Amino acid sequence: MSSEIDSSTLLSRASQLIDLARKAGADAADAVVVRSRSQSVSVRLGKVEGTESSESDDFSLRVFIGKRVASVSANPGFDLQALAERAVAMAKVSPEDPFACLADEASLAKSYPDLQLLDTTEVSSEMLREAGLAAEAAALAVKGVTNSSGAGASAGMGGLVLATSHGFEGSYMASRFGHSVSVIAGEGTGMERDYDFDSRLYYAELDDPADIGRRAGERVIKRINPRQVPTGKDVTVIFDPRVARGFVAHIAGAINGAAVARKSSFLRDRMGQQVLKSGLSITDDPLIVRGPSSRPFDGEGVSGERMVMIEDGVLKHWFLSTSTARELGLQTNGRGVRGGTAVSPSSTNLALEPGDITPEELIRSVGNGFYVTELIGHGVNMITGEYSRGATGFWIENGELTFPVSEVTIASNLKDMFMRLTPANDIDRKFGVAAPTFAIEGMTLAGR
Structure with a gap:
């Protein structure tokens, strides 16, 4: 997983979007970027079945003209002015919504605490693979477990960058790590399935993959017959x-x-x-x-x-x-x-x-x-x-x-x-x- 990414550039683009929307005729606007970074590895019966990795910064601009509102979305690399003008043009022909508005300025966060949501631990695909294999092996070692539905491990981060036309600017990121396994006990029509998993913000706090696998195996054999x-x-x-x-x-x-x-x-x-x-x-x-x-x-x-x-x-x-x-x-x-x-x-x-x-x-x-x-x-x-x-x-x-x-x-x-x-x-x-x-x-x- 990549280390924390500076959000200042995204905040600057969000603020530019709002300025352009106001110049195009919007009474008020806000711009948000939903950030996502993730990687995962899935294994089954001792072999890697799939690996995935993704990154995205999804922009959304919301504009208000009187009681009319419109929203547009775009990926990075879009033309700021074209997006702002498009949103305003859409708002002008939208039906009125008497309840749509920005939050009252008085209710906006003036400051906010560090909630320690981001763990920047670097987790490689090899570490994810080893965790998935360890969870599956521990589950299959439980007497009575007959097959595996697969195991996996993941690491990622997500967050929000927000700017509004009445002065709010803020951003935060949160990490997420996970281990999981699903196994089968019994044969034929008597097969039963169960699973176990763990998910944490901090990598070091995750349950050991072998413990997760053992628990999954013990759960499933209790379900037989x-x-x-x-x-x-x-x-x-x-x-x-x-x-x-x-x-x-x-x-x-x-x-x-x-x-x-x-x-x-x-x-x-x-x-x-x-x-x-x-x-x-x-x-x-x-x-x-x-x-x-x-x-x-x-x-x-x-x-x-x-x-x-x-x-x-x-x-x-x-x-x-x-x-x-x-x-x-x-x-x-x-x-x-x-x-x-x-x-x-x-x-x-x-x-x-x-x-x-x-x-x-x-x-x-x-x-x-x-x-x-x-x-x-x-x-x-x-x-x-x-x-x-x-x-x-x-x-x-x-x-x-x-x-x-x-x-x-x-x-x-x-x-x-x-x-x-x-x-x-x-x-x-x-x-x-x-x-x-x-x-x-x-x-x-x-x-x-």
């Missing part, structure tokens, strides 16, 4: 942290201001009301030093702060960008994210805060139930909250994990699931969405 279980209508389901993180992402989607404005969230009318069990909180913090999804400012130049989105079970905030906030009659809270030429709200370092008991104690308290390790399909309706997913995992009997389970479906409504959620204390905050193991009572399980 799964059974179906009888259908039940009042089953306690425990979510492994892997699937718990995805579930918390559903909560984030339901409290996203854009979904609320579109009336596509089942929580759109619940502000100030209890939506989780008392005692539970959801936090979001963009300013965690070395946080996996930290950022010193958002895609509009606004600094975010740590927020308790749901406090003691009560919904307190939406995720808001400037335009979404205006549509809802509110103020942005620095959660705007650039997606192509658009800005939309999103979470940063999101966490379902942990409870007080261990996962083992939580499992024992259930008695009989279902421990989910993987979910299948996309059966979640964010408008109604209806939830139905295929699932695999382990049956809980007398407070212990007993035999593997597959080909079942778990179902409920997210409104009810939120109110019946009990978290353990094993949260791992190395992911952008963090969640402990948790149990949800009263779910329907469709089996044999």
